[in-house]
Amino acid sequence: xxxxxxxxxxxxxxxxxxxxxxxxxxxxxxxxxxxxxxxxxxxxxxxxxxxxxxxxxxxxxxxxxxxxxxxxxxxxxxxxxxxxxxxxxxxxxxxxxxxxxxxxxxxxxxxxxxxxxxxxxxxxxxxxxxxxxxxxxxxxxxxxxxxxxxxxxxxxxxxxxxxxxxxxxxxxxxxxxxxxxxxxxxxxxxxxx
Numbered sequence: 001x002x003x004x005x006x007x008x009x010x011x012x013x014x015x016x017x018x019x020x021x022x023x024x025x026x027x028x029x030x031x032x033x034x035x036x037x038x039x040x041x042x043x044x045x046x047x048x049x050x051x052x053x054x055x056x057x058x059x060x061x062x063x064x065x066x067x068x069x070x071x072x073x074x075x076x077x078x079x080x081x082x083x084x085x086x087x088x089x090x091x092x093x094x095x096x097x098x099x100x101x102x103x104x105x106x107x108x109x110x111x112x113x114x115x116x117x118x119x120x121x122x123x124x125x126x127x128x129x130x131x132x133x134x135x136x137x138x139x140x141x142x143x144x145x146x147x148x149x150x151x152x153x154x155x156x157x158x159x160x161x162x163x164x165x166x167x168x169x170x171x172x173x174x175x176x177x178x179x180x181x182x183x184x185x186x187x188x189x190x191x192x193x
Contacts, residue, residue, distance in 0.1 A: 063092065065179065065187035070105060072098025073155070075163075075184060080177075082169050082193040087139060088127070090165045090179065090189070096155035103154050107182040114144040121150040122165055128178040128186075129170040136167045136177075 063076040077092040096102045109116050110124025115138075123146035127136040139147040147166040155161065170177060170191070180186040 065189050067179075067181065067184040067187050068097075069181070069184040071102045072096055072100075073102060073104075073184075075181065077179060077187070077189055080179075080189045080191045082172075082191050086169050088136075088167045088169045088191060090125075090127075090167070092163050093160045094122075094149075094152075094155070094163050095160040096157055099157050101154055101156055104152055105183055109146075110138075110182065114140070115146050118145045119150055120153050121146045122148045122163060122181065123150075124182045125165050125167075126180045127167045127170070128180060129174045130178065131174045132171055134170065136170065139166045139168060 063078050064080070065077040067075040067077070069075060074095045074097045075092060076095065077090060079089075079091045081089050081091075083089060104120055106116075106120065108124055109119075109121050112123070115121065115123035121138075123138050125138055125148065128134075129136070141147060149161070149163040149165070152161055175191050176188055177191060178186045179189050
């Protein structure tokens with residue numbers, strides 16, 4: 001009988017802890033009258049605990065450049081934002097404008113063995129700053145993975161995926177750079193921030 005009472009008491013305590021947790025969570029979500037405070041910036045919130053930023057960060061409604069590639073592929077670049085950490089994040093969308101399934105060309109990954117070994121990516125992209133006469137390649141993490149969208153091999157007809165690429169930042173005086181991706185024409189994009 002004592003064992004039965006202990007089990008019932010334990011279940012009751014667990015239920016009480018769950019209800020208390022839900023009440024605290026509900027109070028935290030309701031804001032508690034802090035409507036005057038500014039919400040936390042999405043930039044700092046989305047980068048917490050991850051090495052890859054949210055592809056939607058800093059995107060505008062209109063593309064700043066559109067590049068037409070092979071087999072009906074269309075790359076729409078929506079932003080190129082300079083970060084205080086010394087890099088630029090380029091955001092956009094890769095769309096299949098054709099009426100059929102398109103296999104993403106492996107050439108988009110570039111020809112560097114270390115990047116190719118990490119699967120399909122946009123690792124072949126570069127930024128060219130003609131003002132300082134320098135070319136910037138996609139950054140890599142400590143394990144050699146490119147800091148760009150990876151892991152896609154096909155796009156269905158009309159399908160679009162959000163993409164991002166990170167590059168070292170050109171000098172602050174360089175606002176216009178040429179974006180280059182294998183098999184696509186180059187396009188001039190303006191850096192903000």
